[in-house]
Amino acid sequence: MKLVLKQMEDLATTIRQEIIEMLLKAKSGHCAGPLGAVELYVALYFSGILNYDSKNPNWEERDRVVISNGHYAPLIYTVLAHAGYFSLEELKTLRKLGSRLQGHPHRLSLPGIETSSGPVGEGLSQAIGMALAAKMNKKKLQVYCLMGDGEQDCGNTWEAVMTAGKYQLDNLTAIIDRNNIQIDGFTENVMPLEPLKEKYESFGWKVLEIDGHNIPEIIKALNASKSVFVKPVLIIAHTIPGKGVDFMQWEYQWHGKAPNSKQAEEALRQLRSMKGQIESELD
Amino acid sequence: MLNPDIKLNPKIFSEKIKRISPRDGFGEGLVLAGEMDERIVALCADVTESLRMHLFRDRFPERFVELGIAEQNMAGIASGLAASGKIPVMGTYAIFSPGRNWEQIRTTICYNQQKVILVGSHAGLNVGPDGASHQALEDIALMRVLPNMAVVCPADALEARKAILSAIEYSNSVYIRLPREKSPVFTTEETSWEIGKSQVLWLPKSEKKQFSGITIFVCGYLVYKALEVAKELEQEGISITVINNSAIKPLDKETILKWAKKSKAIITLEEHQIAGGMGSAIAEFLSENHPLPIKFMGIRNEFGQSGQAEELLTKYNLDKKTIKQTVKEMIKD
Numbered sequence: 363m364k365l366v367l368k369q370m371e372d373l374a375t376t377i378r379q380e381i382i383e384m385l386l387k388a389k390s391g392h393c394a395g396p397l398g399a400v401e402l403y404v405a406l407y408f409s410g411i412l413n414y415d416s417k418n419p420n421w422e423e424r425d426r427v428v429i430s431n432g433h434y435a436p437l438i439y440t441v442l443a444h445a446g447y448f449s450l451e452e453l454k455t456l457r458k459l460g461s462r463l464q465g466h467p468h469r470l471s472l473p474g475i476e477t478s479s480g481p482v483g484e485g486l487s488q489a490i491g492m493a494l495a496a497k498m499n500k501k502k503l504q505v506y507c508l509m510g511d512g513e514q515d516c517g518n519t520w521e522a523v524m525t526a527g528k529y530q531l532d533n534l535t536a537i538i539d540r541n542n543i544q545i546d547g548f549t550e551n552v553m554p555l556e557p558l559k560e561k562y563e564s565f566g567w568k569v570l571e572i573d574g575h576n577i578p579e580i581i582k583a584l585n586a587s588k589s590v591f592v593k594p595v596l597i598i599a600h601t602i603p604g605k606g607v608d609f610m611q612w613e614y615q616w617h618g619k620a621p622n623s624k625q626a627e628e629a630l631r632q633l634r635s636m637k638g639q640i641e642s643e644l645d
Numbered sequence: 646m647l648n649p650d651i652k653l654n655p656k657i658f659s660e661k662i663k664r665i666s667p668r669d670g671f672g673e674g675l676v677l678a679g680e681m682d683e684r685i686v687a688l689c690a691d692v693t694e695s696l697r698m699h700l701f702r703d704r705f706p707e708r709f710v711e712l713g714i715a716e717q718n719m720a721g722i723a724s725g726l727a728a729s730g731k732i733p734v735m736g737t738y739a740i741f742s743p744g745r746n747w748e749q750i751r752t753t754i755c756y757n758q759q760k761v762i763l764v765g766s767h768a769g770l771n772v773g774p775d776g777a778s779h780q781a782l783e784d785i786a787l788m789r790v791l792p793n794m795a796v797v798c799p800a801d802a803l804e805a806r807k808a809i810l811s812a813i814e815y816s817n818s819v820y821i822r823l824p825r826e827k828s829p830v831f832t833t834e835e836t837s838w839e840i841g842k843s844q845v846l847w848l849p850k851s852e853k854k855q856f857s858g859i860t861i862f863v864c865g866y867l868v869y870k871a872l873e874v875a876k877e878l879e880q881e882g883i884s885i886t887v888i889n890n891s892a893i894k895p896l897d898k899e900t901i902l903k904w905a906k907k908s909k910a911i912i913t914l915e916e917h918q919i920a921g922g923m924g925s926a927i928a929e930f931l932s933e934n935h936p937l938p939i940k941f942m943g944i945r946n947e948f949g950q951s952g953q954a955e956e957l958l959t960k961y962n963l964d965k966k967t968i969k970q971t972v973k974e975m976i977k978d
Binding site: 426490 | 686718724729
């Protein structure tokens with residue numbers, strides 16, 4: 363599915379509302395990260411960059427999307443539903459017994475999910491396996507790995523970062539949602555990551571830094587990442603956790619919490635007015 | 646007496662029997678597998694020659710991935726390769742895999758249901774002088790609790806070769822546990838070996854008249870020792886059964902039940918912690934289906950230490966003398 367910019371911006375706001383509605387129904391789950399990364403996913407799935415066929419999820423030539431931070435499930439599911447992998451109606455079943463929408467994504471439950479995830483810091487390794495296999499099989503596909511910044515604490519992440527550099531995996535694009543929060547607080551207080559760009563560069567990566575809410579900038583970086591040779595590419599996307607809901611923005615307490623009905627109502631009111639703005643711009 | 650149907654090496658008790666490390670059997674088997682199936686890729690973590698994976702690396706360099714000392718990453722990469730249609734074989738010392746990367750194995754391989762073959766070498770006390778830090782005594786427990794994972798413990802180099810070839814064909818992920826030490830190659834090409842199948846290697850002379858009622862279930866490096874014990878006991882007029890229980894998960898329930906029913910007590914014998922090991926697996930099954938006295942011979946909640954393999958087995962009561970004594974005590978009880 364390919365959308366134009368205004369449609370993507372509009373979809374981003376719709377997805378934010380759907381995330382709030384889902385989490386309200388589920389009564390648990392993660393708010394801040396998913397709300398902050400909406401534009402990243404929308405740009406990846408709806409700008410025409412990603413090669414996929416939601417009616418044929420196992421199509422061999424498809425690009426691979428490995429989601430390393432499985433707690434972004436509400437966002438991932440909403441995006442996959444809009445991409446046509448399953449119905450929007452099913453979003454209401456998030457975290458319920460027997461649902462295909464597990465609290466964290468399960469590959470075998472749901473089409474469009476490449477890897478089961480939840481424990482962070484493991485996605486990049488799996489993406490590297492796929493990128494290595496693509497090289498061995500001489501396939502032209504691109505492997506995308508979406509990560510959080512908290513998981514940059516993990517030793518496994520850096521083992522993988524080193525490996526991608528060693529094997530010069532230019533068919534690999536990693537994206538870090540740099541929202542600066544994790545469960546215990548701000549990343550730089552919990553375990554300082556900076557200078558993150560230089561760290562990756564020193565491991566043999568090409569690094570691009572962008573505003574993670576600016577869809578044209580995201581698209582430009584994703585396109586650029588495909589034309590880099592002999593190096594894996596990292597896109598550090600600076601985002602605002604909880605984006606679109608003022609009392610969630612920058613509040614790390616909203617990392618792993620769902621809104622109650624009053625909070626959800628207020629959040630939806632704010633998001634509707636955001637949508638109203640976009641729609642009036644569209645008119 | 647030796648079970649004639651199993652076709653063991655006729656020189657089994659000769660001093661001239663060849664002693665080879667099961668790792669050599671694995672290394673050769675991996676090359677054979679690689680020749681037969683181009684989907685096979687091998688991954689190693691800085692112990693390539695020690696695992697005998699250099700044989701595969703030199704033959705198929707484009708299908709070999711050297712990852713350095715990074716076992717968590719290795720598990721994830723293996724999963725990603727499997728997701729793309731490869732059959733990854735990842736090997737290192739058991740203490741590091743599954744010792745260091747258990748959660749990655751659980752999430753990216755088992756929960757993801759990606760088929761990966763994991764080879765954990767240097768398992769057991771037989772690792773010897775390197776000491777307790779390198780003697781994996783917990784790996785069976787770690788691996789057999791995982792859904793979508795089979796666990797096998799070959800008894801000699803030929804079985805190790807058969808194990809890797811069988812694992813390639815198997816429907817699920819397989820953990821192959823290997824010792825470090827050389828051991829007598831007492832099986833032959835004709836000896837059958839399958840994941841999920843145990844072999845009755847030593848039979849009582851006549852099941853009714855002379856059988857002491859004691860059956861030993863044993864796996865890995867200690868299988869040959871159990872056979873030596875059976876032979877010596879037979880010379881003393883004591884007849885037992887010895888079952889090579891290399892199939893730790895899934896268990897060969899039919900064989901285990903059949904012999905449990907014929908026995909008055911069983912002994913389980915392994916170079917592993919008693920908690921969670923091969924003996925535990927058998928006990929879990931028999932306590933529900935045919936409860937009977939069990940003597941667990943293994944490591945009793947402690948670590949090993951430096952020493953020669955045989956010295957250590959004696960020190961930790963896994964030597965021939967102790968096994969024999971245990972059989973005799975069980976007969977009396």
